[in-house]
Amino acid sequence: MSKVDVLLGLQWGDEGKGKVVDVLTPRYDIVTRFQGGPNAGHTLEFDGQKYVLRSIPSGIFQGGKLNIIGNGVVLDPLLFMKEAMELAQSGHDLTQRLQISKKAHLILPTHRLLDKANEAAKGKAKIGTTGKGIGPTYTDKVSRNGVRVGDILDNFEQKYAAAKQRHIEMIESLNDLAIKKGGEAVSFEGLEELEKEWMQDIEYLRKFRFIDSEHVINNLLKEGKSLLCEGAQGSLLDVDFGSYPFVTSSNTVCAGACTGLGIAPNKIGEVFGIFKAYCTRVGSGPFPTELFDETGKKIRDLGHEYGAVTGRERRCGWIDLVALRYTIMLNGVTQLIMMKSDVLDSFPTIKACTSYKVNGVETREFPFSIEENIEPQYVELKGWNTDLTHCTKEEDFPQEFKDYIAFLEKELETPITILSVGPDRDQTILRTK
Ligand code: GDP
Ligand code: IMO
Ligand code: MG
Numbered sequence: 001m002s003k004v005d006v007l008l009g010l011q012w013g014d015e016g017k018g019k020v021v022d023v024l025t026p027r028y029d030i031v032t033r034f035q036g037g038p039n040a041g042h043t044l045e046f047d048g049q050k051y052v053l054r055s056i057p058s059g060i061f062q063g064g065k066l067n068i069i070g071n072g073v074v075l076d077p078l079l080f081m082k083e084a085m086e087l088a089q090s091g092h093d094l095t096q097r098l099q100i101s102k103k104a105h106l107i108l109p110t111h112r113l114l115d116k117a118n119e120a121a122k123g124k125a126k127i128g129t130t131g132k133g134i135g136p137t138y139t140d141k142v143s144r145n146g147v148r149v150g151d152i153l154d155n156f157e158q159k160y161a162a163a164k165q166r167h168i169e170m171i172e173s174l175n176d177l178a179i180k181k182g183g184e185a186v187s188f189e190g191l192e193e194l195e196k197e198w199m200q201d202i203e204y205l206r207k208f209r210f211i212d213s214e215h216v217i218n219n220l221l222k223e224g225k226s227l228l229c230e231g232a233q234g235s236l237l238d239v240d241f242g243s244y245p246f247v248t249s250s251n252t253v254c255a256g257a258c259t260g261l262g263i264a265p266n267k268i269g270e271v272f273g274i275f276k277a278y279c280t281r282v283g284s285g286p287f288p289t290e291l292f293d294e295t296g297k298k299i300r301d302l303g304h305e306y307g308a309v310t311g312r313e314r315r316c317g318w319i320d321l322v323a324l325r326y327t328i329m330l331n332g333v334t335q336l337i338m339m340k341s342d343v344l345d346s347f348p349t350i351k352a353c354t355s356y357k358v359n360g361v362e363t364r365e366f367p368f369s370i371e372e373n374i375e376p377q378y379v380e381l382k383g384w385n386t387d388l389t390h391c392t393k394e395e396d397f398p399q400e401f402k403d404y405i406a407f408l409e410k411e412l413e414t415p416i417t418i419l420s421v422g423p424d425r426d427q428t429i430l431r432t433k
């Protein structure tokens with residue numbers, strides 16, 4: 001029997017996906033990434049070391065498992081090489097354990113410039129992207145102009161030159177728009193240097209096996225191997241279901257694992273939905289439960305809520321159960337994983353948003369737009385005032401924390417089977433379903 005499980009973020013990203021994928025890896029034969037690119041980062045901590053992964057799956061640290069970058073991913077050779085070389089230097093050579101789909105799309109240096117130019121042309125309405133060229137690369141994929149990893153093997157220079165020329169014309173026209181709006185034009189300065197480096201990194205990429213990943217994965221499944229699919233970003237950043245247009249450019253929901261790997265929907269077993277005991281968001285866009293006061297600042301400070309790569313301040317707020325019910329529904333979540341409860345250790349009371357009032361009318365369903373006229377309705381729970389970071393089993397939990405877990409399970413109608421009480425691999429408590 002084949003086994004494919006999916007682990008994905010249920011909020012606006014940075015839920016702690018990397019940490020839990022690493023914890024769960026020993027249960028699987030293969031770990032894959034199915035969408036996204038080096039937009040942001042997944043952090044892992046163990047044996048006193050901290051690692052931030054961007055394109056490489058978080059299954060690379062546990063016992064030589066095969067890791068695959070799927071067709072749904074967008075790959076920047078430059079950032080990939082940096083990431084892989086750093087790992088090699090710390091004793092983790094990946095060339096034999098990491099394979100890359102020929103159908104994954106390449107992020108070109110000009111995609112980054114296009115990302116910048118798009119944002120500049122939007123003026124005040126900018127998305128606050130990570131600036132890594134994610135949107136433009138997926139746009140090229142859908143508009144049938146993309147360059148794929150498999151293209152490296154055949155007539156690559158010509159394909160690259162055509163894409164670059166097209167991008168330059170697009171950037172020039174976006175620059176005109178930005179200037180008209182009183183903004184700044186994107187400069188081509190440094191592009192040549194970047195391009196040179198990028199081409200060398202393409203050569204480095206060749207050290208890895210480029211595969212027809214859909215065939216490789218399905219053949220491995222036929223042999224009885226098991227697979228864990230690692231999502232990036234979070235469901236509220238999904239291009240279809242997230243807080244559009246303030247979203248990323250891929251399908252971050254579970255269905256993305258099917259299209260991003262070539263796996264049939266009926267192969268998927270468990271869907272692990274991961275969330276923080278509160279909520280964060282990076283970049284622009286609506287966030288109904290956002291806190292602008294001292295409480296928000298306290299969560300940010302205690303949770304070290306700053307981007308793993310960019311250091312950008314993450315916006316913080318209370319947990320939003322309306323949004324979580326919605327993303328649990330979209331993904332068919334079978335098991336929940338709650339992270340960072342320890343961040344709330346010193347709060348006398350904890351709030352949870354159970355419904356919204358939209359134009360004065362109460363609803364428990366996530367509406368079309370969460371931009372205006374949303375008043376979150378809260379339930380207030382007693383805090384536990386206990387240091388959770390030293391808990392090693394469920395019995396160690398204070399009663400108030402047990403009550404918080406039971407409250408969430410009831411509201412979300414899904415069991416919480418894993419609890420994380422600190423960033424280290426060991427600070428993870430498994431419960432039975
Ligand atoms: P990802 O993008 O979903 O993989 O998450 P990030 O790595 O961007 O952000 C999660 C951050 O929280 C990282 O700095 C982790 O080391 C940290 N972290 C993960 N789990 C816990 C936890 O249970 N408690 C605390 N305090 N930190 C955690
Ligand atoms: P991980 O995998 C948090 C946000 C950006 C921006 C929007 C669009 O670490 O959870 P993009 O560069 O994707 O076009 O930016 O999405 N964003 C993330 N926020 N965690 C992430 O990834 C993110 N990846 C993108 O801040 O608002
Ligand atoms: Mg992250």
